[in-house]
Amino acid sequence: xxxxxxxxxxxxxxxxxxxxxxxxxxxxxxxxxxxxxxxxxxxxxxxxxxxxxxxxxxxxxxxxxxxxxxxxxxxxxxxxxxxxxxxxxxxxxxxxxxxxxxxxxxxxxxxxxxxxxxxxxxxxxxxxxxxxxxxxxxxxxxxxxxxxxxxxxxxxxxxxxxxxxxxxxxxxxxxxxxxxxxxxxxxxxxxxxxxxxxxxxxxxxxxxxxxxxxxxxxxxxxxxxxxxxxx
Numbered sequence: 001x002x003x004x005x006x007x008x009x010x011x012x013x014x015x016x017x018x019x020x021x022x023x024x025x026x027x028x029x030x031x032x033x034x035x036x037x038x039x040x041x042x043x044x045x046x047x048x049x050x051x052x053x054x055x056x057x058x059x060x061x062x063x064x065x066x067x068x069x070x071x072x073x074x075x076x077x078x079x080x081x082x083x084x085x086x087x088x089x090x091x092x093x094x095x096x097x098x099x100x101x102x103x104x105x106x107x108x109x110x111x112x113x114x115x116x117x118x119x120x121x122x123x124x125x126x127x128x129x130x131x132x133x134x135x136x137x138x139x140x141x142x143x144x145x146x147x148x149x150x151x152x153x154x155x156x157x158x159x160x161x162x163x164x165x166x167x168x169x170x171x172x173x174x175x176x177x178x179x180x181x182x183x184x185x186x187x188x189x190x191x192x193x194x195x196x197x198x199x200x201x202x203x204x205x206x207x208x209x210x211x212x213x214x215x216x217x218x219x220x221x222x223x224x225x226x227x228x229x230x231x
Contacts, residue, residue: 016063020160033149046139049082056084057131060124067127068169071177074134085130088120101202109212115231158183167222169215190218
């Protein structure tokens with residue numbers, strides 16, 4: 001199977017990212033990933049998020065606007081939850097437990113009131129790249145699309161931000177996110193790591209990490225507008 005021009009054109013991707021990642025769409029791993037996703041859909045399996053939202057993180061946060069990267073693992077696998085932004089759910093969907101703890105730390109760190117929704121799009125529109133390392137999932141089956149080809153693609157995204165952007169804050173919460181540390185140049189960027197905000201670990205160091213205020217302090221120290229974390 002080869003990638004046709006029409007197939008490339010069909011990929012709805014923000015122009016700066018499409019240019020930076022164009023060679024990835026021809027790689028064997030990406031062709032295998034496309035075949036896998038076609039097979040899953042042909043078998044009648046529900047795949048989240050919906051197709052137009054798979055690249056939502058990139059489409060909402062152009063490469064030249066990235067100032068913060070938050071890494072998640074894979075999309076939420078419940079109906080109506082995932083919309084292509086890590087930790088975020090679509091409006092009208094209950095706030096997931098890990099995001100509840102993120103909000104608790106925001107309140108503790110910056111005294112920001114806990115919002116009544118779980119949609120983080122406002123962050124993405126300010127330059128916070130909300131990137132899962134796997135971009136699709138089967139309904140009801142966590143990590144079902146792990147090791148199917150997404151990881152080389154999202155590794156390339158992380159490497160691209162590290163190489164092309166300056167003074168980005170990478171928030172690595174939990175062991176999975178921290179495994180990507182090797183892709184980031186620590187001489188150019190700030191890496192903040194802690195345990196994951198899930199209920200199983202949040203009180204072992206996520207609550208109290210001060211990452212939101214530390215992020216804004218670093219950005220301001222380098223002449224970059226801080227993130228308005230209020231939702």
